[in-house]
Amino acid sequence: xxxxxxxxxxxxxxxxxxxxxxxxxxxxxxxxxxxxxxxxxxxxxxxxxxxxxxxxxxxxxxxxxxxxxxxxxxxxxxxxxxxxxxxxxxxxxxxxxxxxxxxxxxxxxxxxxxxxxxxxxxxxxxxxxxxxxxxxxxxxxxxxxxxxxxxxxxxxxxxxxxxxxxxxxxxxxxxxxxxxxxxxxxxxxxxxxxxxxxxxxxxxxxxxxxxxxxxxxxxxxxxxxxxxxxxxxxxxxxxxxxxxxxxxxxxxxxxxxxxxxxxxxxxxxxxxxxxxxxxxxxxxxxxxxxxxxxxxxxxxxxxxxxxxxxxxxxxxxxxxxxxxxxxxxxxxxxxxxxxxxxxxxxxxxxxxxxxxxxxxxxxxxxxxxxxxxxxxxxxxxxxxxxxx
Amino acid sequence: xxxxxxxxxxxxxxxxxxxxxxxxxxxxxxxxxxxxxxxxxxxxxxxxxxxxxxxxxxxxxxxxxxxxxxxxxxxxxxxxxxxxxxxxxxxxxxxxxxxxxxxxxxxxxxxxxxxxxxxxxxxxxxxxxxxxxxxxxxxxxxxxxxxxxxxxxxxxxxxxxxxxxxxxxxxxxxxxxxxxxxxxxxxxxxxxxxxxxxxxxxxxxxxxxxxxxxxxxxxxxxxxxxxxxxxxxxxxxxxxxxxxxxxxxxxxxxxxxxxxxxxxxxxxxxxxxxxxxxxxxxxxxxxxxxxxxxxxxxxxxxxxxxxxxxxxxxxxxxxxxxxxxxxxxxxxxxxxxxxxxxxxxxxxxxxxxxxxxxxxxxxxxxxxxxxxxxxxxxxxxxxxxxxx
Numbered sequence: 040x041x042x043x044x045x046x047x048x049x050x051x052x053x054x055x056x057x058x059x060x061x062x063x064x065x066x067x068x069x070x071x072x073x074x075x076x077x078x079x080x081x082x083x084x085x086x087x088x089x090x091x092x093x094x095x096x097x098x099x100x101x102x103x104x105x106x107x108x109x110x111x112x113x114x115x116x117x118x119x120x121x122x123x124x125x126x127x128x129x130x131x132x133x134x135x136x137x138x139x140x141x142x143x144x145x146x147x148x149x150x151x152x153x154x155x156x157x158x159x160x161x162x163x164x165x166x167x168x169x170x171x172x173x174x175x176x177x178x179x180x181x182x183x184x185x186x187x188x189x190x191x192x193x194x195x196x197x198x199x200x201x202x203x204x205x206x207x208x209x210x211x212x213x214x215x216x217x218x219x220x221x222x223x224x225x226x227x228x229x230x231x232x233x234x235x236x237x238x239x240x241x242x243x244x245x246x247x248x249x250x251x252x253x254x255x256x257x258x259x260x261x262x263x264x265x266x267x268x269x270x271x272x273x274x275x276x277x278x279x280x281x282x283x284x285x286x287x288x289x290x291x292x293x294x295x296x297x298x299x300x301x302x303x304x305x306x307x308x309x310x311x312x313x314x315x316x317x318x319x320x321x322x323x324x325x326x327x328x329x330x331x332x333x334x335x336x337x338x339x340x341x342x343x344x345x346x347x348x349x350x351x352x353x354x355x356x357x358x359x360x361x362x363x364x365x366x367x368x369x370x371x372x373x374x375x376x377x378x379x380x381x382x383x384x385x386x387x388x389x390x391x392x393x394x395x396x397x398x399x400x401x402x403x404x405x406x407x408x409x410x411x412x413x414x415x416x417x418x419x420x421x422x423x424x425x426x427x
Numbered sequence: 428x429x430x431x432x433x434x435x436x437x438x439x440x441x442x443x444x445x446x447x448x449x450x451x452x453x454x455x456x457x458x459x460x461x462x463x464x465x466x467x468x469x470x471x472x473x474x475x476x477x478x479x480x481x482x483x484x485x486x487x488x489x490x491x492x493x494x495x496x497x498x499x500x501x502x503x504x505x506x507x508x509x510x511x512x513x514x515x516x517x518x519x520x521x522x523x524x525x526x527x528x529x530x531x532x533x534x535x536x537x538x539x540x541x542x543x544x545x546x547x548x549x550x551x552x553x554x555x556x557x558x559x560x561x562x563x564x565x566x567x568x569x570x571x572x573x574x575x576x577x578x579x580x581x582x583x584x585x586x587x588x589x590x591x592x593x594x595x596x597x598x599x600x601x602x603x604x605x606x607x608x609x610x611x612x613x614x615x616x617x618x619x620x621x622x623x624x625x626x627x628x629x630x631x632x633x634x635x636x637x638x639x640x641x642x643x644x645x646x647x648x649x650x651x652x653x654x655x656x657x658x659x660x661x662x663x664x665x666x667x668x669x670x671x672x673x674x675x676x677x678x679x680x681x682x683x684x685x686x687x688x689x690x691x692x693x694x695x696x697x698x699x700x701x702x703x704x705x706x707x708x709x710x711x712x713x714x715x716x717x718x719x720x721x722x723x724x725x726x727x728x729x730x731x732x733x734x735x736x737x738x739x740x741x742x743x744x745x746x747x748x749x750x751x752x753x754x755x756x757x758x759x760x761x762x763x764x765x766x767x768x769x770x771x772x773x774x775x776x777x778x779x780x781x782x783x784x785x786x787x788x789x790x791x792x793x794x795x796x797x798x799x800x801x802x803x804x805x806x807x808x809x810x811x812x813x814x815x
Contacts (some may be wrong), residue, residue, distance in 0.1 A: 191711055321709030321721060323579055324733040333709060336724060336731040343724040343731075345712040 043071070043383055051132055055142040066146075072096040073144035077164035078128040078268045081122040082280035085370065086117040086394040088159030095146075096163075113399075116391040131240075134269035138242040140166045143174070151175045154287045154312055162266035162284065168241045169262035173232045174288065176209035178354050181289035181310070183303045184218025184296040187270045192218055192296030193322055197225040199293065202347030204231025208354060209261070211236065211289045213281065214249055217305075218295045227344065228315070231260040236288060238273035238281035241265045245273055264288075279372060282306040291316035291353040293344050297331030304331050311339055316353045318344035370395070374403045375412060375422055383419035431459070439520055443530040454534075460484040461532035465552035466516040466656045467509040469491065470668035473758065474505040474782040476547030476579065484532075484551075504779045515658070519628075522657035526630040528554045531675075539563045540673045544701050550654035550672065556629045557650035561620045562676065564597035566742050569677035569698070571670075571691045572606025572684040577716045580606055580684030583708050585613040590735030592619025596742060597649070599624065599677045601669060602637055606683045611644055614741070621649040624676065626661035626669035633661055652676075667760060670694040679704035679741040681732050685719025692719050697718045699727055704741045706732035758783070762791045763800060763810055771807030 043051070045064045048071045052061060055074075060066045073096055080087045091099040091312050101107075104122055107114050135142065143150050143165040151174040167174065180203050182196055200210050200222045210226040212219040214235040226233035237245060237255050241263050244250035257263045266284060267277060282302060286292050286309035293303035294317075297303040310317045319341040322329030344350050370393075377392035378384060386390075390400035404420055407413035414423050431439065433452045436459045438698060440449060443462075448454045461484055468475045489495075491509055497503050504797040523530065531538050531553040539562040542549050555562065568591050570584055588598050588610045598614040599605040602623035623644050629651050632638035645651045645752035654672060655665060670690060674680050674697035682705075685691040698705045707729040710717030725727035732738050758781075765780035766772060772780075780786035792808055795801035802811050 068580070191713070196711060320712060321717075323711055324583060324708060325579070329709075330733070333731050333733045336709070337733075337737070343709070343721050345718070345721045345725075349725070383485070 051129075052142070054136045055132065055140070057146075060147070060157055068097055069146065070142060070144050072100050072166045073214060074132065074142055074268070075100055075104070075125075077162070077166075077266065078131045078163060079124040080163060082162065082277060083157075083160045083267050083283070083373070084117070084394065085159045086113050086165065087121070088161065089116070090114065091163070092159060111349075111396075112387070113394050113396050117394055127268075131270050134173075134240070134242050135166055138168060139270065140144060140168050140241050140269060141171050143167060143171060149175060151288055153179070153290075154284065157283065157287050160283070161287075164268075165264050165266055166241050166268060167262050167264040169257035170232075170260050173209055173234060173260060173262050173263055174264060176232060178207060178210040179211050179234070179289045180350060180354055181211040181285050181292040181306065182218065182222035182295060183212055183285060183292065183306050183330055184294055185298055185301050185303065185331075186215050186217040187328065188217035188221070188296050189296070189322075189326060191322060191326070192320075192328055193221045196221040196295045199295070199320075199344075199347055199350050200231070200233075201229050203354075204229055204233070206347070206351060207350075209234055211285055213237075213285055213306075214245070214253055214256075214263070215244060216248070220249060220252060222295075226261070227255055227259055230260070233259070234288065235261070235263045236281055236285045237263060237265040238267075238277040239265065240267055240269040240271040242269040243272065261325050276372070276376060278302065279305055281316035283309040286310040286313055286315055288381035289315065291318065291350070293318040293320065293350055293353065294332055294335055294341070295320045296322065296326075296328040297335075298327055299330040299334065301331045304335065307335055307339060308340065311341075316342070318342045318350065318353045320344050370399075370403055371410075371412075373406060374400065378413055378420055378422035380422050382425055383416050383421050385419045389420055431699055436618055439517075440530070442524040442537075443520065443528070448535070452778065456485055457534065458530060458532050460488050461552045462520065462530055462656070463488055463492070463513075465515055465550070465554075465654065466519045467512040468551060469762070470550065470654050470665060471545075471546045471548045471671070472505070472782065473761075474501050475551065476549065478505070479551070499784075500775070500779055501782050505782055508782075515656075519656035519734040521656050522628070522630050523554055524656065526556060527554050528629050528657060529559050531555060531559060537563060539676055541567070541677075542672065545671065545675050548671075549675075550658075553652050553654055554629050554656060555650050555652040557645035557755070558620075558648050559650055561597055561622060561648060563650060563651050564620060566595060567599050567677045568599040568738060568742055569599040569673050569680040569694065570606065570683060571600055571673060571680065571694050572612035572682055572690050573686055573716055573719070574603050574605040574607075574692065575686070575716065576605035576609065576684050577710075579710060579712060579714070580708075580716055581609045584609040584683045587683070587708075587732075587738050588613035588619070588621075589617050591742075592617055592621070594735070594739060596739075597622055598794055599673055601625075601673055601694075602633070602641055602644075602651070604634060604636070608637060608640060610683075611640060614649070615643055615647055618648070621647070622676065622714070623649070623651045624669055624673045625651060625653040626655075626665040627653065628655055628659040630657040631660065664760070664764065666690065671697040672696035674701055675693050675744060677703065679706065679738070681706040681708065681738055681741065682720055682723055682729070683708045684710065684714075684716040685723075686715055687718040687722065689719040692723065695723055695727060695729065699729075704730070706730045706738065706741045708732050757785055758787075758791055759795060759800075762788065762795060766801055766808055766810035767808050768812055771804050771809050773807045777808060 292310035319332040319335035707720040707723035715740035
């Protein structure tokens with residue numbers, strides 16, 4: 040697989056890329072290498088990102104997936120987890136071809152350069168069903184919020200999506216029930232452009248009850264997109280990473296309704312960390328579905344969004360990007376994933392599991408300890424269960 | 428009147444001040460002088476304030492109200508308007524005595540020193556019915572809002588007033604229908620301390636439909652207070668000045684519901700200008716009664732208040748006072764009052780009417796022109812009618 044000829048690469052990419060890419064051996068090789076990396080890594084894998092940034096994506100395939108050895112612990116751990124997934128590449132490409140998905144990689148004319156602000160945590164590739172050009176629209180607004188939305192939240196979402204898409208903005212959301220679904224539907228209703236960002240592969244509509252809605256999005260002027268390859272089921276980590284992608288694909292993010300611990304606050308945090316404009320729609324203080332929005336107004340300095348004009352204003356007011364912070368936030372989640380609540384683990388074990396160097400892991404563990412999310416004991420580190 | 432003997436002063440003040448004041452000739456003379464100034468000036472009269480700051484209140488009576496002349500145009504205009512009201516003093520004192528009102532002046536132990544932050548625009552005196560000591564409580568929260576409140580606004584006001592008064596805060600409001608009335612009533616219901624600040628004299632319950640409520644406040648542990656003397660009807664100017672007094676009497680101001688151009692935003696502006704903490708309660712973006720609150724969140728950087736805890740936090744977080752700005756805002760309103768929409772006026776005429784020096788008035792007119800609220804023409808200055 041790693042030593043495929045130009046002809047073999049062309050065969051593998053047929054149907055997934057434009058004829059221009061197929062006709063250019065260099066471009067085809069880059070697309071194929073990115074596709075491999077997309078299949079063997081989890082979203083946000085900074086070790087792979089750093090390796091690719093250092094070697095270039097094609098040489099990184101040999102360095103990270105070939106038979107050579109390395110003395111770098113993080114890279115060695117990476118090689119082990121990446122190689123274990125090499126066999127899935129063929130199947131992912133077949134599935135993508137089967138559902139008519141397109142493969143986009145950095146440098147492709149349709150690649151949404153906004154996501155490059157994620158640095159080494161940027162996606163290796165995007166898999167898209169529909170009008171891929173809509174990903175790189177001039178003005179993209181993320182409208183996100185609770186699955187358990189109220190009639191009020193759905194009404195406001197409908198108003199914002201309708202008016203903003205009529206003003207030419209692309210409406211980005213996560214395809215979920217509640218606010219997300221209403222954002223997509225209201226945009227479709229006025230023939231607007233909407234982007235649904237999935238946590239699993241674009242061949243697996245999620246939630247299943249939105250299969251029809253996602254199909255309509257893919258057939259309309261918008262697109263259904265994911266960074267994980269076809270065949271990948273959504274997981275908690277992938278939902279969190281999908282949230283960072285919604286924020287990165289958008290110029291501004293507005294949370295319409297969100298409970299006190301809603302996943303939408305995670306999207307909002309990513310938007311703020313990326314220096315993207317962040318807004319929250321207020322609601323009755325007596326409504327639990329607005330508690331997260333009020334929290335964003337109080338604690339995250341989100342702008343109070345009450346109308347389409349307010350949302351438009353937000354699209355025109357982005358602050359400078361700070362991708363470093365975003366990466367750091369992702370790193371902590373990865374370290375938490377590498378910790379166990381029950382079994383204490385030594386720092387070098389955690390570093391290997393999370394894919395970080397030993398010095399890096401010590402710093403991250405110290406931060407998590409300060410946050411009360413990890414605890415050091417005589418036998419090693421454990422994860423602290425969250426109070427939620 | 429200006430040359431009353433100690434015995435005459437004591438007779439005039441009997442029933443209006445404490446025995447301690449009556450027994451101290453100096454204190455009695457100061458109280459009487461302040462009462463005179465309170466009767467002859469409009470709230471916020473900075474010329475009188477400056478004169479009193481310069482001469483002391485007793486000498487200022489002779490300088491501002493005696494028969495001597497002056498070459499200062501603003502002072503001369505002041506003398507004319509003040510002297511025209513000298514005859515009202517006797518009646519105001521009689522009315523105050525008749526309703527059992529107390530006279531408070533700066534330096535009196537019960538004087539609420541918070542209002543001194545208003546500088547030369549601070550009240551000359553306060554007239555109070557009820558427990559005057561409640562004006563100088565440790566922690567005072569203004570809860571204000573629309574007369575046309577919704578059930579939601581009244582519910583939230585009731586919750587905030589109940590919990591904050593139980594935590595020992597004094598609840599300050601304006602005695603109006605809607606949010607104000609609910610703030611007072613909810614506080615009375617838990618035997619809390621509430622202060623009603625009126626735009627007219629405390630002998631004239633306003634609105635008339637709240638005569639009973641204001642009576643209950645005066646008989647309870649709180650107080651009904653005004654800076655204008657008894658017998659004075661409320662006017663638009665006095666409502667605006669009353670709003671500045673609500674802000675100045677409180678450590679923090681929370682607007683619960685307010686339309687887009689509500690008078691409560693004026694109170695909020697004063698609170699912000701005085702460096703007092705400012706909060707706004709969000710509501711549905713579909714409710715016109717919350718539009719002013721959302722405006723405060725967006726444009727005035729008000730804190731989003733969703734609970735009694737949020738309001739308590741606000742009481743603990745005041746920023747340094749900036750009384751200069753407040754004075755300047757009042758000054759502009761006074762200049763606008765001195766301008767006519769139809770008849771152009773020369774700057775010296777405006778200066779005389781508004782009670783400012785000619786240099787001061789040129790600066791203020793220039794600011795109003797920039798704001799689009801005054802226009803310069805070949806024959807002089809006119810007021811621009813507001814778009815509302």
